[in-house]
Structure formats: C-alpha cells, structure tokens
Amino acid sequence: MTQIELRGVQKFFGAVQVIKDLNLKIEDNEFIVLLGQSGCGKTTTLRAIAGLETIDEGDVLIDGKAVQHLKASDRDIAMVFQSFSLYPHMNVYENIAFPLRATRMQRAEIDKEVREIAKVLRITGLLDKKPSALSGGDMQRVAIGRALVRRPKAMLMDEPIGALDAKLREEMRAEIKRLHLKQGSTTIYVTHDQIEAMSLADRIVIMHEGVLQQVGSPEEVYAHPENLFVAQFVGSPVMNVANATVSQSAGKATVTVDGASEGFSFPAELLGKLNGSAGKPLSLGVRPEGITVAHEKAEGFLPAEAHIIEPLGSYDIVDLKFGSQLLRARTRSGFVAKAGDRVFARIEPGQAHFFDTQSGQSLGVRL
Template identity: 65%
Template sequence: MAEIELRNVEKHFGLVHVIKNVNLTVKDKEFVVFLGPSGCGKTTTLRAIAGLEEIDSGDILLDGKPIQNLRAADRDIAFVFQNYALYPHFTVYENLAFPLRAVGTSKDQIDSIVKSVGQSLGILHLLKSRPSSLSGGDMQRVAIGRALVRRPKALLLDEPIGSLDAKLRETMRLELKRLHLENGSTSIYVTHDQVEAMSLADRIVVMHDGMLQQVGTPTEVYLHPANLFVAQFIGSPVMNISATKVSEANGNAQIELDSARFDLPLDLLGMLEQKKAAADLSLGVRPEGVLVSHNDQPGYRPVVAHIIQPFGGFDIVDLKVGEKTLRARTTSGFIGKAGDRVWARIDPAQAHFFDTKSGASLDIRLGE
C-alpha cells in the first residue's frame, strides 16, 4: 500500500482561498477521515490528492515521490464518488471489469479478480444485474468494488454513503470498516457526518475554512478538542460553551455561569496562571460532564429542568441556570418532567477551558 503526504498545499478558486497551507501525513494502511462542514475544503483536498484538481503550490507525495504533476490516471489512486458513477448499460460484472480491461488485464485474471471482490462485497449474486435494478446500498458496493479491483495504492472516498437512509448507512459503515481491515488499504474518507468519522477513522482530520483544526484519534478529538470550533463541531449534542470568570472562594476555584457559581479544584487557579490565561475565558463541558442529583449535595447548585429529550437509553435535559442553559445527559426517566427542580455540578475531569478570543484550548486537565 502507500503513505500519502501533503506539504504546504495551497489552492485557490479565483479569490477564494480553499486550501490553506495544509500539512498532513497519512500512514500506510491507515484509515483517515476528513471531517468538516460544507465548504471547508475537505473534498477539494481529496480531489487534489487524486489528481482531479490542480494545486497552486506545495507538494503531494505518494510513498515519498511527488505526484502533484502526474495525471490522475498515473497516480495509482482509486476514487469513489458520492453519486456512484456506474455505467447504466453495463452489468455489475462489466462495471467491475471495466478498469481492468482498460489496462489490458487478461480475461482469466479479470474473471478471478471480479469474483473475488464480488464475494468480499456480498454482490456475487448481482453480477448479471444492471445498476437500474439495484438498491442504493448495492450500487455503492459496486462503486467501491470497481475501485478495489485495481488494487490501488490508496483509496479515496468522497461521502460515499451520504445519500443512503440511516439504516443502510449504519450497515455500510460496518461493511467499509470490514473491507478496510481485510484489504489494509491506505484510505481517506470525506464526510460531514461525525458519526461516520468517529466509527470509521483511525485518525480524524477536522477541517474548517480551508485549514486543519485538529488531527487525532476519535477519542482525542472528542475528549481533548484543540479549539472552540472542534469542541462544538464534534459531539452530539454539542459541548456546552459559556463565557466564564474564575475566582477563589471557600478553598475552591469558583467558575461563574450567569447567576450560579460552581466549585472546581483550587488547582485550576494555578494552572490558569501558569498558562498566562487571559481574563476572557470560555468554559466547555459536554452533557455527560454535567452531573445531576435529586438532592442537595456539597458542590451542587439548584437548577430547573427546562426541556427533556428522551433517546431511549438516556435523556438529554436542558437545565436553566439563570438566563443560560446547561445541557446534561441523564439516565432515561431520571427527571420526571419539565419544571422539576434538581441540583447540578460540573465534573472537574470533563471541564475544558478556552481562550475566547483565539478559540484555542488552554489544555488544562483537572482531576486526571
């Protein structure tokens, strides 16, 4: 397989700066997911690696060799599009065989490879069918199979299951994960769906406004977001973010959220001083980091349940804290109804602090 490296890659569309000094290494046999909102540059970056877009400056290397000046056909990289791009007048077999015939592969080899790939994708029984008779999931399997028959050095996938329904997307995620484990191909996958990214990726590349915001494992980007954008883009529901002030009171560090003050370990003050943190701070805490109790306990503050969203195994509850809302995750049915009074505190180990102006995480860890 192959290692892919991007060095100082830049790309403009007219006056629009689409890719801004991107530096990234995708390791051999790694599954990397580009994640970000529409228009962030992730698909353009993928197409540049494939040779479908020219870059303005920088280098794209495949196994250490620059390929930015090679034609797409000469890069030995396969690309799977969102819209399948199958030949409607060909059977499934002919669609799978086409890339092999184009490079002069023998008939016996074609037959062996097509059947092997068809078996791994579970579409052997469809080889005589035409695309018009296939379901969306089967068409996507054929599109992926057409890329795999070439045994490319790298496989690039541009939102390949984005148009499928939720149940089928779940099935295809498992199929893609299985195929990657079986084939060990170096893969880059583009999506705006964080569930796909979290479930598929060895590493996630979070992009925004043409720049890499953070590169890390799914656990790293979820538990330790590098900035406010990543903190609010990763996770569903999103992380609670609020401007805050920190002071000392009763042997604790107190953080202020509207009219309420929550206690955190006194160590926080020293950490903020060590980081030379500005006064303009933002607190971030995920819903599971907001601890809720039916009884008044040390460190807990009274709040009122506002909106309860049941999700089967758990509830997402909006808690009113003065004029602000703090979203918490509780066990199913833990709070009976909107308007109930409960008590809440913030888990120190799940509290994040950001410089509000720059958005950068202060990388403070409490309770670890």
C-alpha cells in the first residue's frame, strides 16, 4: 500500500509564496489529478512530493513516514515528464531496462520485467527500435514504461501528454487510464486541461495561486463547485455567472440577472435556503445545459434574442441575450436557426448555483 500525505506544506521562491498551507491525503491506488492554471503551484507540489523541490514548512509523508528530508532517489517514486527524455542512442528495450541495470539486477530478471511492461504498454513490437523511429505517443509509452519497470511506490506525471496532438492526447488518456486500472499504482497527475482531469481522475485537486480550492470526484467538482473559481474553471463551455438579485413575487422566488427587465421564476423554498441573502446582490451560476430553450412562450420562460451560435456537431452553444446580459445555453444541433432569432428560455432550478459575490464562496443552495 502507498499513501501520500501533505501536511501544512509551504513553499517560497524568494518573496513569492507558491504553495500556501497545503493539506492533502492521497489513498493507496488512487488516481489524483492536480488541476489549475499555469503558475498555480501544481507542478511545484508534484516536485516537492518527488523530492526535486525542498519545502520551507510542513511535512511530506509516504506510508506515514516523513520524507521531506530524503533525496529523490531514496523516496522510491517514479516521475514522467512532458518531455520524453529518452536516450537517443539506445533502443526501446535498453531505455526501459536502464533503471534496472543501475540496480545490478540479473540479466534474466531484467529481460522478464522489460518484456512484461512492454506487453502491458503494447509496445512489444517496438523493443528493437530507436526513439527517432517512434511516434510521439509511442515515445511517451516508452517513458512511462521506463518509470513503471522499477515498480515504484507511486507514479508522478507532469503533463505527460501536453506535447501531443489532439488525437494522440485522446488515445493516450485512454491508455493511461487503462494502465492505471491494470497496475493499480498510486498516481498523481498534473495538468491544466480540465478534460484530462475529468476523464482520468478518481479525485481532482483544484489549485489557484498556491491555494487548494476544492478536492472531489469529477462529478462533485462539476456539479457542486465550492466557489466561483472552480465553477468557471471546470467544465467546457464554462459555467454562466451573472450578478443577480432574488425577490419574492406571487408566492414564488424571482431571480433577476443584472440588465434584464424580467426575472426567472424559482420555487419559493429558495428564499428560505438563502438564509437572509435574498434581496442582496448575489452571483447566479448555471451551466449551458441548465438552460432550456423553446420556440414557443410557456410558463416560466422569458423572451431572449439569439446572439451567437456555435455549432459543435451533436449540439450547439447559443448565446442568449436577456436585456444587456448574455447567457450561454446548450441546444440540439440546428435548434436555433440563426443569430437574431427570438426564442424563449428558462433556468432549471435544480441546475442553479448561488455564490456570495464578494467572497466567491458557494452559498450551498440546491433545489
């Protein structure tokens, strides 16, 4: 079993603090993705776990043992980087075997281990080839094989498929997930791509400016974002966020976005759940699939003008204008014919999120 824990980790580069009081526990065999924008501290966190960066405060524990004072070579952790870093003069077999030769393992054992890893990675037919003869995806498989062949306690990956084209990235995402399920090793994966995070992770760790924002399953961080940063960082297209006020009208709650002349009708229970925030400026969040669009006027639907239509194959993203406010909605392909068309839309109450505009924190309201 391999558990990794960070307790109160702080890291400075000069006067700049890049990791701020980070606490995180990673369970055995878990696939954790560190997700955030460039400069948020995710790669520094990964390097601190690996022993490639020293920390200024806190503890890094592996299987309950503090390792922050140990060298990288003494932590029994493998790391895969974005650059493949293969030895160009060695063939694939020798590249994978290199870490084992360094431990003076017997030749027969080396051969067994290399061929077993090659079979798992489906590169058995490439063992005699040099890196220069391989595709980008195959080179990354070799780099992963070289890391895995030592059977380390944990595998750390720093944007390993970021340099590949879109099709190869998709293939390698599936390959990395399959490999994790087969090998069952504790894995920590760094990326800025939320699609990678959603498709690979058991849990996603979202960071911003060195601060941990939220930890949860892909479903949790998508459906229940804890703050505005998470709400707008996770999901494609991003969540609509608009300043809004909530009022009471005819026994129901009315949510009016800034610049709109009419408000959306919500169940009256919203007023009670807002705990006194009704009437105050709030931020309303709703994902495009949470807005229903119709061609005919119906109860609860407000008139809107189609502004921009983005055809995305199986569905369209349509910008709807309510007064001066734009909200993006997801519709079936071709449902709105052209920009300028008049349609009607409503926000599904169960898809709405409410945030404190000043702090950005979710108010935890679910209908």
